[in-house]
Amino acid sequence: MQMSNKAGRMFFLITGFVLLIYSVLICYASISTGNFFVxxxxxxxxxxxxxxxLSYLYPQFKENDERSxxxxxxxxxxxxxxxxxxxxxLMPLLQFELVTLTGYQSVSLLAALTIITVFSSFVVLAKRY
Incomplete structure (x- = not known):
């Protein structure tokens, strides 16, 4: 079953807004309890x-052509x-204890930065190519 461009984009857009609301609520809960950046x-x-x-990139990635x-x-x-x-x-910051993070926080920070970097670069390159 093929999804149209509009339906695919809407799916990712709605999912993004739901995740945005969850994200804001969880950040607010963390800040209000004094445990921000778990x-x-x-x-x-x-x-x-x-x-x-992905909402922006859906039409390009759906085609799976040479450009995508x-x-x-x-x-x-x-x-x-x-x-x-x-x-x-991060390595010298953690080594010289300029920043103190737990193992979970370090991995979460790297995971978040990786996700943000990869998909931001896709968006930038989609505008370029």
Missing amino acids: GHELVLAGTTLMTFS KRIRERGMFFSYFFILGYMII
């Missing part, structure tokens, strides 16, 4: 950005270097 808040925010990006393959390929290539940069920056 870790999962940023992952949920990254997932929200991912669904909005190039966007994915180049996006992953550029994202690799950004993610490597995040790790290079």
